[in-house]
Amino acid sequence: MGRFILMRLLGLIVVFFIISVITFLLMHGVPGGPWKYGQRPFTDEQIAALEARYGLDKPLWEQYTTWLSGVLKFDFGKSFQHPDESVLSLIGRTWPITIHLGGMALALAFCFGVPLGIVAALKQNTWVDYLATLLSIFGFVTPHFVWGILFILLFSLALKWLPTGGWDEPKQWIMPVLAYSLAPLATIARYTRASVIEAVHADYVRTARAKGLRERTVIYRHVMKNALIPMLTVFGPIIPDLITGSIFIEAIFRVPGLGKFWVTSTVERDYPMIIGLTVLWSVLIAFTYLITDMLYVFADPRVKYY
Amino acid sequence: MTTDTQTEVTQDQTGPISQESTAELAFIKAGMARQERGLYRDAARRFVKNKLAIVGLIFVLFLLVLAIFADDWFIALPLGRDAAPLIAKTHFNKVFVGPAGGFPNGEFWMGTDLNGRDQFSRIVYGARVSLTVGLLSQLIAFAIGIPLGAIAGWKGGRIDFVVMRLVDVMSAIPTLLFAYLIMARLGAGFWNVMLAIGITSWIGICRLTRAQFLALREKEFIEASQMIGAGTWRIIRFHLLPNSLAPIIVSLTLGIPTAIFAEASLSFLGVGINPPTPSWGQMIGRDGVANINYFWHLALFPAIMIAIAMLGFTLMGDGLRDALDPRMLREK
Numbered sequence: 001m002g003r004f005i006l007m008r009l010l011g012l013i014v015v016f017f018i019i020s021v022i023t024f025l026l027m028h029g030v031p032g033g034p035w036k037y038g039q040r041p042f043t044d045e046q047i048a049a050l051e052a053r054y055g056l057d058k059p060l061w062e063q064y065t066t067w068l069s070g071v072l073k074f075d076f077g078k079s080f081q082h083p084d085e086s087v088l089s090l091i092g093r094t095w096p097i098t099i100h101l102g103g104m105a106l107a108l109a110f111c112f113g114v115p116l117g118i119v120a121a122l123k124q125n126t127w128v129d130y131l132a133t134l135l136s137i138f139g140f141v142t143p144h145f146v147w148g149i150l151f152i153l154l155f156s157l158a159l160k161w162l163p164t165g166g167w168d169e170p171k172q173w174i175m176p177v178l179a180y181s182l183a184p185l186a187t188i189a190r191y192t193r194a195s196v197i198e199a200v201h202a203d204y205v206r207t208a209r210a211k212g213l214r215e216r217t218v219i220y221r222h223v224m225k226n227a228l229i230p231m232l233t234v235f236g237p238i239i240p241d242l243i244t245g246s247i248f249i250e251a252i253f254r255v256p257g258l259g260k261f262w263v264t265s266t267v268e269r270d271y272p273m274i275i276g277l278t279v280l281w282s283v284l285i286a287f288t289y290l291i292t293d294m295l296y297v298f299a300d301p302r303v304k305y306y
Numbered sequence: 307m308t309t310d311t312q313t314e315v316t317q318d319q320t321g322p323i324s325q326e327s328t329a330e331l332a333f334i335k336a337g338m339a340r341q342e343r344g345l346y347r348d349a350a351r352r353f354v355k356n357k358l359a360i361v362g363l364i365f366v367l368f369l370l371v372l373a374i375f376a377d378d379w380f381i382a383l384p385l386g387r388d389a390a391p392l393i394a395k396t397h398f399n400k401v402f403v404g405p406a407g408g409f410p411n412g413e414f415w416m417g418t419d420l421n422g423r424d425q426f427s428r429i430v431y432g433a434r435v436s437l438t439v440g441l442l443s444q445l446i447a448f449a450i451g452i453p454l455g456a457i458a459g460w461k462g463g464r465i466d467f468v469v470m471r472l473v474d475v476m477s478a479i480p481t482l483l484f485a486y487l488i489m490a491r492l493g494a495g496f497w498n499v500m501l502a503i504g505i506t507s508w509i510g511i512c513r514l515t516r517a518q519f520l521a522l523r524e525k526e527f528i529e530a531s532q533m534i535g536a537g538t539w540r541i542i543r544f545h546l547l548p549n550s551l552a553p554i555i556v557s558l559t560l561g562i563p564t565a566i567f568a569e570a571s572l573s574f575l576g577v578g579i580n581p582p583t584p585s586w587g588q589m590i591g592r593d594g595v596a597n598i599n600y601f602w603h604l605a606l607f608p609a610i611m612i613a614i615a616m617l618g619f620t621l622m623g624d625g626l627r628d629a630l631d632p633r634m635l636r637e638k
Binding site: 022030137138140141142143145146149150152153156157164247248251252262263266267 | 358475480483486487490491563567570571574575590594595598599602605606609610612613616617620621
């Protein structure tokens, strides 16, 4: 197992290298620059001076090696949007809020999505199933910014239960978490239902029933255990998706999180921030897949690691 | 003598059997003729039986009516007939018809926006914008994805490799961010939104077409038509495309809500449809969110419309998929 993890981690380093090179080429390949299309009116000389100051006048390979040697010392450079702040401190300041929001949404999605899917599957083709399916269709289809708007209008304006936005007290957490969790909740419920239905009709479940096990034992020990294994691959990618934030949710509920930087850094050609976020994203994705694969080995003894 | 009787017996046996089998064949043929309504008529019957799909269809038809007859029927209603053409031409730009930020009432069913423009008219016109962007951007995606997928699946080898690597690179970039980047370069606008969404959403249909062609290429009827001398173009035109049509139709229907969502998102962020032309996402993003504490109607109606559009097309697409592929229905 240790060898397996080590090999995968070594592989990850190669992947990060390739991803950073591609991102570097892509972001410099797009025309424009941090000071060219912005609202700030700079003269050509000023732009040249700024580019010289941030090393953008150097050849690309030199810029890349400079960046890479900085990364080895955990220095991702300074953000162009916030010149007095480094990329790491900017991410370090805003990301915890986004993780907090995403983590709670994730917990909500799991705690309600899995039971909903299981109940729908066990009561297949009854009104419970139809209700669950309808709920998951609504949750899955409606964009989260639409949910956000509808929640504000219902809970803040019509019922006056909750504040419309902000991120200071737990009361303000409820709506963004709810709006953010509905789509993953629906996804989880959908896949859980399909997976459990498949397991219920498997031969070993018929055998378990045939040898006279109690229904409870059949469901918990045979259906659940086997149904949850394939779902690991569905659950995994939801996690990095949720904890990296959404610009819509954060804009609607005025949450000071990381979400907006995904868009603003691209528009402002904030090169250090773009590549910092890309690396963050790919690290998250890669580790999620690594952990998913490891869990898979634990959950299913038939799977061998290499 | 034994041999004679044996032959007689066999003859006796073969006689009735062959007659029986031809009768059976005729029976099967009759049965097939009775059952054979064609894939699409069968699919239509299954579709009509699916309640959720019908709900989706009703939503879609409702939006289509809004979009097609926007300036003939609906915009004229709360404004009076005379004002309608002017409004349609100027995209509600110059016509101020009510108090700024008025709440819904008998005259302005959905209130007025912060410039005093009738919100109902803008919502109706937004249906036209959304549906046009949704449909045309998917057609752009198809125009890119189907030929690429077809070539990759049919030719295989090096061309397939190149196309699939292109697909890999495209799918590694977050779609919304990529579309945003294109919009940031091209500038906001109706046609640019379509282009940006089209360029970023052809991957799915490319993969699908490739997989279809790859699977069909090995089938006997393709081999047979090659053997009787049909050219590549003829085979693609008359055999591969018609046989791939069902999944492509499903993919188109399910691609439209994704495109509508993408347009709403881009417009929400301010790089989608340009302000004089109304779009639901833009209505939420520009004035809706900022004034949600007081002018609730600015965000509520566009939000509901986006939900209806997404729900309608998704339910219809799901229904179409189940109708066109009965095997999947049975597995569910």
